[in-house]
Amino acid sequence: MSGGELKAVEPEEEVQRDTVRLLSGANGSSSEKYVLEDDEDEESKLDEWGLDGRYTFDHAVEHMGFGRFHWKLLMLCGVGYFAEITELVIVGFVAPAIEKDMGLSTVEYGLLGSSSFIGMAAGAVFWGYISDRFGRLISFSLTVWMTFIGGFLSAFSPNYPILFTLRFLAAFGIGGMLPVDYTIFLEFLPAKKRGSHIVLVGAVGVIPALFVSAIVAYSFSGKEDIKWRWVLGIVSIPVGIMAVLRRHVPESPRYHLAIGEVDKAQSILEKVAETNGVPLPRGKLAPLRKKGSSGESESSTSMHGKISLLFKGDILRATTPRLWLMWFLTQFSSSGMVFALPKIFDETFSVSKKRIALDLLWGVFGLIPGLTIAYFVVERSRKYSLAAYYVAAGASVFMFMLTTMGFLKNEFLAIVMSILLRGSMEGCFSLLNCTSVEAYPTLVRASGLGNAQIFDHIAGAMSPLFFSIFNDNTRLRPIAITVYAVAYLAAFVPTVTLPMDYVGLAIKD
Template sequence: MTVGMPYLFVAMDLLLISLALPYLSKAFHLPGALAGFVAGSIFIGMMIGASLWGFLADVLGRKRALQLTVTMYAIFTGLSALSWNWISMTILRIVTGIGMGGTIPLCFVYLSEFIPAKHRGKFLVLLDSFWAYGWIMASLLGYLIIPKLGWRFYFLFGTIPILTLIPLQLYLPESVRFLEEKGRKGEAEKALREVSKKAGYTLPKQLGYAKSGAEVKVTVWELWSSKYRRRTLFSWILWFCMVYGYYSFFLWIIKFVAGLGYPVPKAMFYALITSFAQIPGYFLSAWLVDKIGRRPTLTTFLVLTAASIFGFAYSKTSLELIAWIAVISFFCLGAWGVVMTYTAEVYPTRIRGTGYGAASGFGRLAGLIGPTIIGFLLDRYGLFVALTVTSASFLVGALDTLILGIETKGKTLEEISG
């Protein structure tokens, strides 16, 4: 899946700093809260990038915007290897985040506009499974490279995504829905024939095209209109809770494990082997979203993630520790698959990129706040309090889904958008 490769490398590049954080903290003499801020600073850029690129994707097109975001985050991840203090690292990570913040929503917006309703949930969750492969790659590289060659060489591997620009240009057509929404029917018909030929199936006749054939104006304020206000509130709360919980745990995973009495190299090894548990979590989630629906799947996975964090906190042996990290990885990443699917479905084509980008961008604020707060809580109150706050964020996300979430199972994008 060509569109999955940029997403895989986003995961790899974003999580590089998680494994490098103990070494960065030592090199730059960082206390816990400041180390958390440096790790989370990328979310300042992602907050900007998600909204900016989401809007630009609704103006310039999905394909062109995706290519630009990949170029940006790959270059600046590599440049992070040249940082000389925590300030320079923070600035470079912020700029990297502007590119990353756009890539994530664009991958899902793009794919959602090609997949029939019957299989859309499954394929969007499977796209999110590429995150697991990126995490595994980051963990493997960190385990093999950092102890021998250092963290700077580790960041240089972040330039690899540049290679994905070739297949993006050669094999990905522009979104048919986007072209029709902009009144570019000739290009849309050409893209439609290309997609049908490559995929070996015929797309639905009704794709929600702009009936007038004229360009439809993108209006950011429509996200908060009476028609979409509930969906926007739901998406923003959900993204905030997910980003807060996920990065509060996984950006600090090495420190958490070390805090339970294990050396850093062993903690890195545990992070590597437990990352494989993410893959079956995605596959179960992919099956359930089209079987029982998005709301029950997401709610269940979030509650089980929250409960598993307490199991991790009370681990007494290395086997228990590994098992609980694996369980957290399984349910948390399975939940993320549903979140990515949900957000790509709840808005109409004309504002889908804007809506997804805005929710993702708001969530990135939590990516900055969460790791910083966790660093402070670890220093001041200890591991259990830090993990309790992390667990609570997943429970709030579950309540948000139950109260404000809508069910989109089996519906076309046009039926969902109303």
């Protein structure tokens, strides 16, 4: 690792303590602060990193730093976010065309938007558990294939029931991709700039997703209609390409270590170190548990994915319900606005479908400053940076309402507000993903994020239905938009009261 040597504040037996003790809520968890000490002769001090010729997992990943392997993994993990964003944006954009083409009722139209979130909620729970119980790799591979197959075949749906089923299948895969992708990426990361690197996962996924979605939508939009089958088919192709490339990703070595497979963990670390072009510390990888604690090891293995562990200890008891509320409020507002934007631009400014797609494409440019700022501020504070983004998102929604329904009604101003809204919206999600995946130990990490996403997807399923209630009466539409703004602002409270801020802390084993 360039720039100095990593030295743990506590000795190895305290850093690599038993997983069960980590869940007890004691203050002395594996989330100790690490300090960097400048030293020219790093090689001479590697032996200090372990006891009896051993080194800890955290010492190994810190020593390897962020290198070539991590950049490759970053790109492959971004596909999960890519798939979710294209699902939400494209379904919201093509829903009016599908409604017209298939003659959908008001309820069917609302369910079409909600089907994505129903599938993602089920997938988040199922694949999060599978990932914690049987390893990250099986979920990492199967979820992306399920997403591609369901998404691509939906372009050929002959009727509404088959379309709904295939979109549900794709969403079931997407629901698992996010918790699993963030989990496996986190478990390879060093503590230094970890938050910034997690934000990059969102950037790698969401920026291409929105650009591809908007460009494809623009290209296949006529003056009065949208070739929705072409849109659904084309946006699924990048997911299929990534499904093929993902087969080269190894299992998480941190997961192997958590279930006592030390040799497998070390083998993967050696390959990562070789890819990054750096050596591992001297000696052998130390296990999480000392020899002779086989009873504890078996108990811990059986605890993988247990929902009750999300509330084990004072910190998790305070953190988990706050995260659930934050996910609910964030997605309720975000999915509602994403679903509402095409409809509002269409009926407010009476322009062509192609012009609407262009207006939405302009909004994508807000992602660049929004995620760039998040990349830097996340290393200052997770929770206070996220709280600031909630305030910005709520204010943007209010201003968008004024530029489309109020005294500031103007298409150009509406586009500007949509740009600000997009940037703050994606900043919220990037920082929330970072905060959530860092909060849980290895044996419930994917389940922790997956269960939080239940509330995310429940909110997403409710929000299009909520908007459709007010959609038929344009005079009542400001009520829905106001509720979305208030929800963003309400998320400020649970965010600033989170008990932990994980800047500079090692993640829990």
